[in-house]
Amino acid sequence: MNDYIAPAAPGPAFLLTPEQIAGPYFRNPNLIRRNISEGANGLPLLLRLNIVDAMTGTPIRDALDLWHCNARGAYSGWSKVNPDEEVDASDIGAIPRTDDDTYLRGGQFTDKKGTVRFTTIYPGFYAGRTLHIHIAVRIVSGTNYLEERHVAWVGQLYFPEVASRSVLSAREYGGRKALALNNEQDPYYASMRGAASMLKVHSIGRDTWEDGFFGQMTIAVDTLAASAQIKPEDFDKYTV
Incomplete structure (x- = not known):
């Protein structure tokens, strides 16, 4: 008689996308919008992000916040901080605000497929970092974007080196004293x-990268988790 072999326990539908630090420039501008560029100079970047439950693989219909620096390395709210000088980049609130600008920040609800799209620009860099975009997945209740402040996941999205080298050669990104780190140096x-948070990027134009880029990624999160990177009280620190 053959020995009975129990079937293997099912594993997670997706590997959890690793968290990253929120950095010092998180704020809560209460802006629900798809186009976050506000006319900022830089090469266009269209983002399509899919958010799924890592345990089940099902799409997540919740809120997503996104923020990043401009072509010169400056963040709205901290526009007067010199991006060519290294600063304490570890904690939210580590650097005092300098202004009330809101460029390159915004949030949206994902659709029934767990998808969200943003129109922005390809980010530049600031001293001591490679090119990246900050993102937070917020679990909300109902249709009120501000009703629930449970942040399940905080991450950073990175770019392939070949695309970033092309971008940094563009006029809007040049003339810097600091040098951009490549991904491995960051x-x-x-x-x-960070390699697990690499965007898939291709140029929009067939023959040139000057028309901008399209980036996409699937992010798998634990919807029951509460991120230690952004706490509920952090939403009250810098609200416009």
Whole structure:
């Protein structure tokens, strides 16, 4: 008689996308919008992000916040901070606000397929970092974007080196004193599994990258988790 072999326990539908630090420039501008560029100079970037439950693979219909620096490395709200000088990049609120600008920030609800799209520009860099975009997945109740402040996941999205080299050669990104780090040189990319948060990027134009880029990624999160990177009280620190 053959020995009975129990079937293997099912594994997660997706590997959890690793979290990254929120950085010092998180704020809560209460802006629900798809186009976050506000006319900022830079090469266009169209983003399509799919958010799924890592345990089941099902789409997540919740809120997503996104923020990043402009072509010169400056963040809205901190526009007067010199991006060519390294700063304390570890904690929310580590750097005092300098203004009330809101460029390159915004949030949306995902659709029934767990998809959200943003129109923005390809980010530049600031001293001590590679090119990246910050993102947070917020679990909400009902249709009120501000009703629930449970942040399940905080991450950073990274770019392929070949695309970033083309972008940094463009006029809007040049003339900097600081040099951009490549991904492997970036301490957070290296220590927090940044390779797992690499966008798939291709140029929009067939023959040139000057028309901009399209980037996409699937992000798998634990909807029951509460991220330690952004706490509920952090939403009250810098609200416009």
